[in-house]
Amino acid sequence: MGHLVSGVMPEGFWAVSTEIHLDFVEDPPVDGSVLRAESWVLGRSARAGLAGGRIVDAQGQLIASGTTRLQTVPLADPPGAPEISPDDLDSRLRARSIVDLLDVEYARGASGIEFGPSPMLANPMGNIHGGVLLCASEITGSAALAADAGFRTTSIQISYLRPCPSDEPVTFAPKVIHRGRSLGVVEVSSRNTAGKTCTTATITCSAIR
Structure with a gap:
């Protein structure tokens, strides 16, 4: 789009x-x-x-x-083309899931996720691509709901508040707003190393019938 x-x-x-x-x-x-x-x-x-x-x-x-x-x-x-190591490129090409492709790690001591510096995911301005931030927000939001609830994501609304540089780690934190039998809503915020919010997203999930 x-x-x-x-x-x-x-x-x-x-x-x-x-x-x-x-x-x-x-x-x-x-x-x-x-x-x-x-x-x-x-x-x-x-x-x-x-x-x-x-x-x-x-x-x-x-x-x-x-x-x-x-x-x-x-x-x-x-910026010029990002420098990507052969090992990083090979690991991404061998990814078997979107989590592997983004090289996501589940944040220690928290329910969110994080990934480190990712020049491969940068746009021409050297910031993490907006679609990548959206995808990571969805992964975080859907994972915050009970795995056995049978939910699937039905909508995502994300706002981009400030650039998220690709040369530093970024963390995604969920906040469950509602978790019922048929509907779940989670707010997800991404933050840079300074603790400033880069994006805020609302993930809506519905039960699969």
Whole structure:
């Protein structure tokens, strides 16, 4: 969704996400069949943009839909390609789950997760990509609910408050707002090493019937 906005930025500028909202309708197929992603611009100005999108399966069945809001920022000193060690690249290529791919560790003495410096996950400004922060927030939020409750994530709303540098660790902490028999809501905050909040997300999960 964001490419439609960031892809037309003038030279020296970049578009960063300020909000993303996703709704999940069906679980994606895991049989190797093709998924189709579509996106469109809902509004755009010199300093901001709003885009929508959806993912459908091979039969046209809706899997997920969402919107993203972006704002324009100057890219004064674009960093070069991040230096990635062969061992790090190999371990990511061999990942068998999204947790392995992000190299996530469950935070010691807490119910959240953390991962260390991750240049592989950086955007052109050297910050952790917004989609990665969203994904890590969902992992944290869904894990905070009882594993035997049979919940699945049905929506994610995330706001980006400040950049999250890719050269330092980041921690994700959950706060369960509601956990009933059919619905669970968790707020997840990511924080940098200074303890400042980078993102805040609301993860909504529903019981699978």
